[in-house]
Amino acid sequence: MKLDDSSLQxxxxxxxxxxxxxxxxxxxxGGRLTEAAKQALVEWGDGYSVCDFCGGVLDQxxxxxxxxxxxxxxxxFLDCDEARVTNGARESKFAVMHSIGKPGDWIVLDGLAHYSSYVAAERAGLNIKTVPHSGSPDYYLDPEGYATAIEEVTKESGKPPALALxxxxxxxxxxxxxxxxxxxxCHQYDVPLLLNGAYAVGRMPVSAKEIGADFIAGSGHKSMAASGPIGVLGVSEEYAPIVLRKSKHNKVKEVEFLGCTxxxxxxxxxxxxxxDVVKRVRNWDQEVENARWFSARLEEMGFIQRGQKPHSHDLMFFEAPRFYEISEKVKKGRYFLYKDLKARNIHGIKSGLTKYxxxxxxxxxxxxLEVVADSFEDILKKYEDI
Amino acid sequence: MKLDDSSLQxxxxxxxxxxxxxxxxxxxxGGRLTEAAKQALVEWGDGYSVCDFCGGVLDQxxxxxxxxxxxxxxxxFLDCDEARVTNGARESKFAVMHSIGKPGDWIVLDGLAHYSSYVAAERAGLNIKTVPHSGSPDYYLDPEGYATAIEEVTKESGKPPALALxxxxxxxxxxxxxxxxxxxxCHQYDVPLLLNGAYAVGRMPVSAKEIGADFIAGSGHKSMAASGPIGVLGVSEEYAPIVLRKSKHNKVKEVEFLGCTxxxxxxxxxxxxxxDVVKRVRNWDQEVENARWFSARLEEMGFIQRGQKPHSHDLMFFEAPRFYEISEKVKKGRYFLYKDLKARNIHGIKSGLTKYxxxxxxxxxxxxLEVVADSFEDILKKYEDI
Structure with a gap:
């Protein structure tokens, strides 16, 4: 691309x-900005703005x-010993994996782990063992599966995994x-646990200490009403000297964060x-109630909610056999749902998806939520003769 | 800290x-936002805003x-084969070091390298050999120093360094x-070169190909009028398959960027x-002229500019013996300069610095720049009897 006036437009x-x-x-x-955050964006938007009064370390x-x-x-907030801000939950996870594990070590991941947990482990050179879930319809994760996975790793590699997530x-x-x-x-086998709370921290109450997690990762742009990319990381006292170790070349800079994040x-x-985030977390019961109400409305229409039931989180997965049927018959095919929702000013179901x-x-x-549920109903009605 | 209304204030x-x-x-x-960027901040501020229409890969x-x-x-713009956006220049450098080097390998850094180059190399497990500069007043870096450093590493470790920067x-x-x-x-020894252009890319013309750099790192928040943290990375065709390798667990995601940055x-x-950045780069000659003019004005006042002369960049280092003398005598001590500049609405010389x-x-x-130079002159006059 030649960088002339026309292409730069x-x-x-x-x-x-x-x-x-x-x-x-x-x-x-969970990433929509509050009014205060919108103001902060404009005020602090310039490049390195926060460094105006920096003595050398961001978090100082x-x-x-x-x-x-x-x-x-x-x-x-995280209920942990030490915390840092990072460039995102995945960067928090990589910092832990890279400092706790060595290339060739093993990590145990739950079968529902986010792709970035796999990629972070791969970047850190770790071998991956997954704990299977029960599959449809519940996708239940049996805690005892971690014992099995840890024992398998120990048997196959001669030592326990460096980390579980x-x-x-x-x-x-x-x-x-x-x-x-x-x-x-995990602790019965002396394996530390990293809690990936990208969809928890900032939405619902979560305490690393109550859970017994050695590390907790959260996402600012996913769940803390922050402009991304930004994440948080909580570390226990026991592992802080490893994960938060300082550079031998620059005594104030932490290696895993490349100095500053x-x-x-x-x-x-x-x-x-x-x-506002602290306050909304206190209101979590209402969010769960809203999610359950919404799920019930959709199930009345013939949709099927997969995963835990009754559900305890705002993120939900639906199977929609009727939408799929419609998609097979209408002119716009599998894009009909996206377009019909767009016409109702609703965004967020990926274009082309109908069945799940x-x-x-x-x-x-x-x-x-009533507008959304009513819209689903309207769309079903619109195509009822198809 | 208890998270009550009072502490949250x-x-x-x-x-x-x-x-x-x-x-x-x-x-x-170089990080001050343009008007277009200020508008973009507000428009795209919400968490994962750019992912509204994402099919799975940020840069797609x-x-x-x-x-x-x-x-x-x-x-x-970078004049290279492949480019990516990263979370910053240091993250660009780490991605290259981590993929090109293996723990225990060596890297050659110039003696004026930024601390984040040291920390990134340390995080990647690389041993560091530095190419010395000539010291005060020029801090000249002799290209032949790279040959010496490479030969030393080869002699000491049995193989050439994995990378030079x-x-x-x-x-x-x-x-x-x-x-x-x-x-x-470097290429005479088959050692690839990473150009850290955090203060070049977005300020002045720079071409990875003309220089012959295999990798180029730039900083959005330092020099491209972007809200941070964000960086750019350019990679040559030869090394792209290594640095931009995809995950074996998720075929569309690039490992070194943890999927997306x-x-x-x-x-x-x-x-x-x-x-605007493309256009300002074309105006670089004027920036150099302004820097030289400013340097000359300060030297007329008795300050000494260290480093290359005539200078070819806007970033300059000054020795100010007279300010140091004043700081030893005035009540506010070494904070006088910061405060006197602040009173004149000038910010950016670190609080407490006077001599250098x-x-x-x-x-x-x-x-x-005239306001700044005049202010320096005023401050010297203010204390002329001290």
Missing amino acids: KFGFIKRETLGSINIDPLQT IKKPPIYDFVHKALPE VTYPDGNYGNLPDARKIASV ARGATVMTLIASFP FKLSTFGLGREK | KFGFIKRETLGSINIDPLQT IKKPPIYDFVHKALPE VTYPDGNYGNLPDARKIASV ARGATVMTLIASFP FKLSTFGLGREK
């Missing part, structure tokens, strides 16, 4: 078409209060496994939204 | 005190035009080494500013 400011839609994409519902900056946020508020909840079915039991099983507006939006899809009810409130 | 929206100052911090001058998103930007515009320019003196010669020296507003601000400091003239224009 493609870039510059670009409008976001989905702005103003009811967005039920699980990636989006006193003004703005990044130090208080990272070293006082975050450990309390559980996804809490997973990003497909929104299932909340018994993480406390899993931690206890969220060095810009991202951390300021996380801080801006934090008071996931969605999230988080933060939408009963009124908007 | 510390967070939320926080004002940026330095907004509106003339900021001469080298970290800030067609709408917004991330695909065209990453695969067509960026390779042209040169900082172009360095972040202390703003020196531009003869990168083309360095590339040629700048998954939010950061990439949209980079794209928003890109047309660095600054940047980039993008300020002659008028603001």
